[in-house]
Amino acid sequence: MNHNAYYDDKNPKNSKKKSVRQIEKYLSFPYFIVMIVLVVIPIFLMIISSFQFDRQQGVFPIGFTLTHYMDFFRATSFVRAMTSSLWIAFATTVVTLIIGYPLAYLLTKLKFKTQMALLLLINAPMWINMLLRVRALEQIMRMFFPFLINTAPGVVIGLVYVYLPFMVLPIYAVISKIDPNLIESSADLGASRFKTMLKVIIPLSLSGVLSGVLMVFLPAATTIIVPQYLAPSQNIYMIGTLIEKSIIYNGRISYASAIAIVLAIVILGIVFYIKKLDKYKGVNRNEKEAY
């Protein structure tokens, strides 16, 4: 507390106060213990485990093998699952963007009360268990569009259904904060509505689009629920399913750890690349660091 600095060394009460405030620091100890034991250590163990031979009990004895990493590139199942996951996640992101951007933009044009009500209706499903929603969609698909079951477009529709709010919400948040003066001045300077859209609104909403893209792409690429419900014949094979199979059905935990680590590295690369694109971050008024 800088404004108190002058008093600190003179007033004994203040030094006592400081020591009292020091105690507050220790309040975080239980939190640190939980986070170290349940977040940090598991990640290290997962890395160690990925180099272990299969079906070992406990962490010790420690072995070392690269077979799990080699297995991916030899096994076509891994490469196939990885490429189809990334491809399906990409398609999902594009479709949610095509629906979500105009939707978010449209919302900002409505009366404030209507905006709030519609926003609530769009976001409400996020509070509903994802399995319930996917099963509901499966039911509808089987009734009206049975040809979509077991196809990649069917899986993409399922993912769009689940993750659409994650795209609409950040884009809406950014567009609604664009200073209306900017749009007016663009019109005053003679820009057409289309040009204003292209040169003002879209660049200013880019940070919202990019966080939306991340929030849709990452879970879509790693889903296990959607393909299991909408493509039960397993001809659409995704990375999540591969991990599920190796752990739940085959008990190959080390192999699954290795897949998870490769997946994490691929994802980190994508996140890093997308964040670099984000050059307009913090341009709009009141924009807070969200992700």
Next chain:
Amino acid sequence: MKKKRINPYQIIFLILVMLFIYAPIISIAVFSFNEANSLTVWQGFTFDRYKELFQDRELFNYTNPRESIVFMTIWIAVVSTFVSTILGTLAAIALTQTKKVVRDITMSVNNIPIVSPEIITAVSLLVLFGALQIAPSYNTMLLAHIAFSTPYVLITVYPKVKSLDPNIADAAYDLGASPLKALFKVILPQIKVAIIAGAAIAFTMSFDDFIISYFVAGSSGDKNISIYLYTNRLSPKPIINALSTIILLIIGGKITYDYFKNDKKVEEME
């Protein structure tokens, strides 16, 4: 803002999106009253599915709640919310008093479970429990839920604590308050709303979680509602529609309540 113009195409677009979002949900509710055991053919109106639901021994075991999927799901959500809210809130208060380095490191570690895909968190926790030779059960599920809920509580409560006026706490100490008293009488009341919001997120996360629960406890036969839904996906029982409808009603009720409460607030501000 300037005059809002909205054309018929935009209205059609809005209606189509809403239909896409709500048609499946409405169909679930409608078919929960179906007389036929089928999910696709309508036969007639009945409440039988609801009666069957509450008599289902796997979901509602009134004599032995430990065997009951619904009771255990709620129990785990309550306990993990309670624990993670306390841990997260205390840490949020403490973080405002620590050095910037500690705060930055804590925040980045805190973000790991929030940002990384659930399946990676699930595998890492499974490896941990395997290494410590803790058998999968409701206990591992509970620990996992505490692990992924606590970060959400921290990021919800921390901004609120940061925005507090430090002079108020200082004044309390000047007036002779003990740290405990200052915490309970001065700091906590000011951040109450954020704590409740954090707890609500933690509860929903726990109640809805599938992937992590499935990995850390699924093989033991201990199930939460999500695992139950998933393991029955190939032979969907009609009672699941009834269960879904009840969950939908509870969530819908809560959301509508929140909406009208906020609506009142907005009107008061205007």
